[in-house]
Amino acid sequence: MKYSGVGGQAVMEGVMMKNEDRYAVAVRKPDHTIDVKVSTFKETIKNKKLRRLPFIRGVINFIESLILGMQTLMYSASFFEDDEDEKKKKEAMTQEERKAQEEKEKKQEKAMMGGTVAFSVVFALGLFFFLPYFLSGIFHKVIASDTVIALLEGLIRLAIFIGYIALISLTPDIKRVFMYHGAEHKCINCIEHGMELNVENVRKSSRQHKRCGTSFLLIVMLISIVFFLFIRVDSRILQLVLRLLLIPVIAGVSYEFIRLAGRYDNWLVNILSKPGLWMQKMTTKEPDDEMIEVGIASVEAVFDWRKWQKEENV
Known part of the structure; x- marks a missing residue:
């Protein structure tokens, strides 16, 4: 299996696929047609040398x-x-009014996206880093070893992460997102195993992939245990500050591992990738044929898989 260079993620009733700086979002609309939008992603940091630096590139990519x-x-x-009333109002607008409305919606969307990203980051830090730290601190009264406390903190973090994924997977909307996640992986696996990209071949491909974001997050959790073992300061506030400062480093190291796992296929990499692949049994579900069609449409909008397979002799 060779690395195709294409990657993606599931969205609401759809799949996003990215190839270099181009990405496509394919969505199954309420009328069951597929909408495909191709865009160019504007990099947050333009410096190419900085973007190629090991560990730094992982933080940027994240x-x-x-x-x-x-x-x-x-x-x-x-x-x-x-809803139908909103659609009718937009249809009744003049071209100038519609343009003004679209500009207003774009501004609102940017503000909402900024707020959502900020909330997501704070929520993730609180749930997966601060909460395990404080919960493990309860055991200081009965456990004297800082090493044992650090290991306990890591285990609590893993338990919260796995429990959180298990909990959200019970909701119908997330179940469907996980099905599209499965379609995304199956499409990429189909290509990288040299098969023609069609519904039948995608259906029989694996829904697990070593470059998955789920694997990345799990690796972050595992590597954080190792890093936090070496924090040896008395101040609890300083311990928290150091944990925050180490998060970009941990993300950078985790990215390098996922990148390595995606490019090489040997017994060591396969063993180290197992935990992430096991976790994907929760975050990916078997898609139906309509979902697979959406995944295929997203891939073909940004990636010439036939040309790639021919050049790589896959």
Whole structure:
């Protein structure tokens, strides 16, 4: 299996696929047709040398993935937000009024996206980093070893992460997102295993992939245990500050591992990738054929898979 260079994510009733600086969002609309939008992603940092630096590129990639994820999620959601009354009002508007309304909506969307990203970051830090730290601190009364406390904190963090995924997977909307997530992985696996990209071949492809964002987040959790073992300061406030400062470093290291796992296929990499692949059994579900069609439409909008397979002799 060779690395195709294409990657993506699931959105509301759709799939986003990214190839270099171009990305496509394919959405199954309420009328069951597929809408495909191709765009160019504007990099947050233009310096090419900085973007190629190991570990630094992981932090940049993580931030940009978060931004792109929010943009595509809000775009896909827009197909299901307007009710019939709103649609009729827009149809009744003049061209100038419609343009002004669209500008207003764009500004509101940017403000909403900024607020959502900020809230998501704070929520994730609180739930997956601060909460485990404070919960593990309860055991200081009965456990004297800082090493054991740090390990306990890591185990609590893993339990909260797995429990959170398990909980949200019970909701119908998230179940469908996880099905589209499965379609995304199946499409990429189909291409990288040298098969023609069609519904039948995608259906029999694996829904697990070593470059998945789920694997990245799990690796972050595991690597954080190792990093936090070496924080040896008495001040609890300083301990929290150091944890915050180490998060970009942990993200950078985790990215390098995921990148390595995506490019190489040997027994060591496969063993180290197992936890992430197991986790994907929760975050991906088997898609139906309509979802697979959406995934295929998204891939073909930004990636010439036939040319790639021919050049790589896959």
